[in-house]
Amino acid sequence: MDGLRADVADYRTLAAAWGRAAMSYRASFVMLSLGGLVITALDFVAIAVLLSRATTLGGFGLREIALLYGASGLGIAVADLAVGQVERLGRHIRSGRLDTMLVRPTSLLVQVCTEEFSPRRISRVVQAAVVFGWGCGAVAWTPERVLLAGQMLVSATLLFGALFVGLACLQFWTTDGQQVANAFTYGGNTVTQYPLVIFPREVVLALTFAVPLAFVSWYPSLRLLDRPDPLGLPAALAWCSPVAVVLAVLATVLVWRAGVRRYTSTGS
Amino acid sequence: MVAAGFRRSSTYRAATLAGIFTNTVFGFILCGVFAAVWAARPDAGGYDATQAITYVWIGQGLLAVVEMFGGGSPDDLAERIRSGAVASDLARPASVLGWYLCLDLGRACFQLLTRAGVPLVIGALVFGLTTPTVTGALLVAVAVPVAVVVSFALRLLPALTAFWLLDTTGPRLLGGVLTIFFSGLTVPLVLLPDGLREVTLLLPWAALLQTPADLWLGRVSGVEAVALLGVAIGWAVVLLGACRLVLAAGERRVVVQGG
Amino acid sequence: MPTPPVIVTRGLTRVFRRTEGDLRAVDDVDLEVTPGEFLGLLGLNGAGKSTAVKLLTGVLVPTAGSARVCGLEPAAQRRRLARRIGVVFGQRSALWWDLPLADSFTLVHRLYRTTPAHHRARLDELVDLLDLGPQLRQPVRSLSLGQRMRGELVAAMLHDPEVLFLDEPTIGLDVVSRARLRDVLRDLNARRATTIVLTTHDLPDVEALCRRVVVLDHGRLAHDGTLEGLHRLGRSTRILSVDLTEARPALTFPGLPGVHVVEVTDRVQRISLPLEQPAAPVIAAVVAQAGLRDLALQDPTLEGVMHALHGAGSTPAGSTPDRD
Numbered sequence: 001m002d003g004l005r006a007d008v009a010d011y012r013t014l015a016a017a018w019g020r021a022a023m024s025y026r027a028s029f030v031m032l033s034l035g036g037l038v039i040t041a042l043d044f045v046a047i048a049v050l051l052s053r054a055t056t057l058g059g060f061g062l063r064e065i066a067l068l069y070g071a072s073g074l075g076i077a078v079a080d081l082a083v084g085q086v087e088r089l090g091r092h093i094r095s096g097r098l099d100t101m102l103v104r105p106t107s108l109l110v111q112v113c114t115e116e117f118s119p120r121r122i123s124r125v126v127q128a129a130v131v132f133g134w135g136c137g138a139v140a141w142t143p144e145r146v147l148l149a150g151q152m153l154v155s156a157t158l159l160f161g162a163l164f165v166g167l168a169c170l171q172f173w174t175t176d177g178q179q180v181a182n183a184f185t186y187g188g189n190t191v192t193q194y195p196l197v198i199f200p201r202e203v204v205l206a207l208t209f210a211v212p213l214a215f216v217s218w219y220p221s222l223r224l225l226d227r228p229d230p231l232g233l234p235a236a237l238a239w240c241s242p243v244a245v246v247l248a249v250l251a252t253v254l255v256w257r258a259g260v261r262r263y264t265s266t267g268s
Numbered sequence: 269m270v271a272a273g274f275r276r277s278s279t280y281r282a283a284t285l286a287g288i289f290t291n292t293v294f295g296f297i298l299c300g301v302f303a304a305v306w307a308a309r310p311d312a313g314g315y316d317a318t319q320a321i322t323y324v325w326i327g328q329g330l331l332a333v334v335e336m337f338g339g340g341s342p343d344d345l346a347e348r349i350r351s352g353a354v355a356s357d358l359a360r361p362a363s364v365l366g367w368y369l370c371l372d373l374g375r376a377c378f379q380l381l382t383r384a385g386v387p388l389v390i391g392a393l394v395f396g397l398t399t400p401t402v403t404g405a406l407l408v409a410v411a412v413p414v415a416v417v418v419s420f421a422l423r424l425l426p427a428l429t430a431f432w433l434l435d436t437t438g439p440r441l442l443g444g445v446l447t448i449f450f451s452g453l454t455v456p457l458v459l460l461p462d463g464l465r466e467v468t469l470l471l472p473w474a475a476l477l478q479t480p481a482d483l484w485l486g487r488v489s490g491v492e493a494v495a496l497l498g499v500a501i502g503w504a505v506v507l508l509g510a511c512r513l514v515l516a517a518g519e520r521r522v523v524v525q526g527g
Numbered sequence: 528m529p530t531p532p533v534i535v536t537r538g539l540t541r542v543f544r545r546t547e548g549d550l551r552a553v554d555d556v557d558l559e560v561t562p563g564e565f566l567g568l569l570g571l572n573g574a575g576k577s578t579a580v581k582l583l584t585g586v587l588v589p590t591a592g593s594a595r596v597c598g599l600e601p602a603a604q605r606r607r608l609a610r611r612i613g614v615v616f617g618q619r620s621a622l623w624w625d626l627p628l629a630d631s632f633t634l635v636h637r638l639y640r641t642t643p644a645h646h647r648a649r650l651d652e653l654v655d656l657l658d659l660g661p662q663l664r665q666p667v668r669s670l671s672l673g674q675r676m677r678g679e680l681v682a683a684m685l686h687d688p689e690v691l692f693l694d695e696p697t698i699g700l701d702v703v704s705r706a707r708l709r710d711v712l713r714d715l716n717a718r719r720a721t722t723i724v725l726t727t728h729d730l731p732d733v734e735a736l737c738r739r740v741v742v743l744d745h746g747r748l749a750h751d752g753t754l755e756g757l758h759r760l761g762r763s764t765r766i767l768s769v770d771l772t773e774a775r776p777a778l779t780f781p782g783l784p785g786v787h788v789v790e791v792t793d794r795v796q797r798i799s800l801p802l803e804q805p806a807a808p809v810i811a812a813v814v815a816q817a818g819l820r821d822l823a824l825q826d827p828t829l830e831g832v833m834h835a836l837h838g839a840g841s842t843p844a845g846s847t848p849d850r851d
Contacts, residue, residue: 010637010638013634013637013638014634014638017623017626017630017633017634018623018625018626020626021623021625021626021630027438028435028437028438031437031438031441032437032438032441035438035441035442035445038445039444039445039448042445042448042449042454043454045449045454045455046449046454046455047455049455049459049460050301050305050455050459051305052459052461053305053308053309053312053313053459054304054305054306054308054309054312055308055309056308057301057304057305057308058304095619096616096618096619097619097620099581099586099616099619100614100616100619100620100621102584102585102586102605103584103585103586103609103612103614103621104609104621104638104639105606105607105609105610105638105639106606106609106638107606116625175282176282176283176286179283179286179287179289179290180286180289180290182290183286183289183290183293183294184293187290187293187294187297190294190297191297191300194300194301194304198300198301198303198304199297199300200300203300261588264585264586264587264588264602265587265588266543266544267543267578267581267587
């Protein structure tokens with residue numbers, strides 16, 4: 001536990017330093033933030049356009065889809081903000097910077113995730129929050145549902161975070177793993193923006209038991225929107241996100257450790 | 269020069285494979301979404317379901333060919349402007365514009381074969397796509413190179429701001445945002461509400477995806493098709509001219525400032 | 528009671544599996560370094576110096592053998608060891624590129640959890656010693672190589688490490704910066720009794736700083752002792768090249784033992800001098816025998832020493848390396 005508190009403190013120290021550096025380029029920061037905001041906003045506009053023609057997707061209206069979209073979006077945006085820099089792992093290995101990180105008394109993962117920390121990604125968080133907020137209008141809120149929604153958002157963040165780190169570990173083994181990794185993370189985000197019922201059953205099962213992204217938005221939202229599971233899966237899945245999170249984080253930790261072991265066993 | 273661009277792209281083998289993978293994954297995802305949309309509204313935008321699916325694969329295919337997310341030879345030029353190396357380029361007798369255009373065309377050819385060809389084949393095998401008529405195919409054969417030229421010009425203009433700005437990230441980001449939406453990648457422009465749809469179809473970005481797609485899918489034919497193609501060609505000419513002017517202005521600046 | 532060594536390696540080996548065949552980057556190296564020593568780790572490119580440093584700092588795991596630094600196993604106890612050592616990699620920066628230099632130092636203070644008082648005192652002392660006052664506000668990327676290397680040194684020393692590892696820190700530096708860096712290192716070793724391990728392929732670096740020299744040759748320990756011992760082993764000499772006014776047979780030096788001509792090419796004669804032999808009498812002898820137009824004096828190079836080691840006095844596999 002002490003180690004974890006130390007790691008969190010180191011994370012804040014490093015992220016704050018990089019954040020200050022990024023903010024010092026004020027114009028660039030504002031421009032890139034706004035750009036990010038516009039891109040992600042257009043993303044939801046596209047869905048709105050699709051729904052203006054179809055009125056429902058898999059039986060879900062635009063406001064309900066906003067809930068799904070917002071939850072998934074918040075998850076990936078916060079995760080990207082917190083650990084997104086891990087995708088540069090390959091670059092650090094090639095430049096030798098990873099070696100300079102290894103000789104510091106600081107957690108390697110913390111150093112990699114804070115290197116060139118980019119606070120402008122907050123714009124994506126804002127956009128997702130706005131859409132989610134609007135989507136909340138589709139829910140008849142009870143205290144239980146508020147709790148469920150909170151659990152959904154936290155799980156979404158942790159699941160995407162685990163996915164970011166776990167997939168970035170590919171770069172310990174190959175130099176070109178990152179594009180493929182992006183297909184999974186951003187692809188995963190795109191899929192979970194929609195009601196999973198529109199996809200083939202195999203996809204839903206894969207996203208439940210293989211890569212548990214269905215817990216990011218789908219299962220909890222079914223419960224929030226008081227809808228039965230179209231595939232007939234148990235309603236309790238709505239509360240199973242923590243299980244998925246624990247398993248995902250565990251798997252990621254193992255993969256990361258294996259990756260570091262590989263690096264120190266083969267050099268660069 | 270075109271061959272040089274082609275060759276250079278072919279060396280990025282791993283990136284190309286990864287790109288094909290990404291395009292295919294997103295192709296499948298979008299097909300799922302479009303299938304649901306067209307199931308609820310079978311004639312949305314004037315497409316039927318098969319045409320909609322085909323649109324997805326054309327979109328994923330052209331994504332790299334017209335570098336929707338930016339890239340290609342204009343980035344090289346921006347870098348050379350920033351480092352000052354462009355001075356030697358400007359001194360050469362060959363046209364700078366022509367040089368970089370040919371490089372980009374070469375790259376586009378390679379990506380047409382790989383990042384467009386492979387996903388399209390996969391999409392055809394899994395889903396069954398609309399095939400164009402003979403006239404349609406001919407029109408598409410013209411529309412795609414035009415699309416590359418228009419996209420080249422659209423990418424070059426932000427890159428040329430390097431003559432005046434320290435950092436071209438802003439203009440390039442803006443260009444990317446506009447391209448992604450107004451080309452029809454995020455959502456087919458034909459789905460937009462009346463009024464807005466007509467306007468966007470006349471913008472240069474439509475030439476990048478929407479127009480070639482419509483020619484392939486046969487949503488427009490005859491005079492209307494030729495007109496759409498004409499608009500695209502018109503934009504190619506206008507934008508290349510604009511690039512010429514901006515490049516000349518930049519050239520003057522280099523001469524005056526000494527690089 | 529002798530002080531325990533701060534670095535101990537036994538049969539330290541690191542093999543890299545390559546498609547062309549295994550590369551034994553570090554091969555069965557036994558080494559002991561006592562606290563306060565200034566050790567020069569010498570070797571040609573590819574000799575295994577950087578690999579050795581990585582093995583000692585926990586960046587690489589040994590394939591065989593063992594290493595202990597400050598009583599800890601480098602790879603297994605990486606973070607604990609990191610608190611007690613400082614590392615400067617010549618080719619890669621440990622500083623934070625976009626931030627002002629002072630911010631890098633503050634980050635080091637926080638990450639190493641030194642007390643504010645200690646940090647302030649050491650910072651003032653080191654910035655003064657390395658003359659970096661004016662550079663503190665500048666972003667690291669705008670510093671010259673010499674300034675940056677001095678900054679890296681400060682960052683590595685701020686937390687008062689017991690051992691300082693420097694991996695080829697003088698590469699790319701101009702003569703003045705190099706001399707300055709050497710002065711600083713000498714000072715650090717003398718005043719603070721920090722153990723310093725310096726890897727380099729530059730003999731003058733070692734000449735100026737190290738009493739003890741360890742030479743690696745294709746991963747193996749070729750020599751562990753003094754620099755004089757190394758030169759003796761390598762039968763190093765200085766070469767005086769004289770450009771005469773006219774071609775003539777080899778000059779002779781009857782009064783100067785060990786001085787003889789090794790090569791005659793047209794008007795140029797190359798004369799070998801033992802290291803202890805001052806050049807002046809030799810030049811006088813040359814002038815007495817022939818007309819002199821120009822001359823050049825060449826110090827022994829590491830390449831020359833290694834070449835000689837490979838010749839007569841080399842270390843065939845399995846034999847004990849020269850130690851004095």
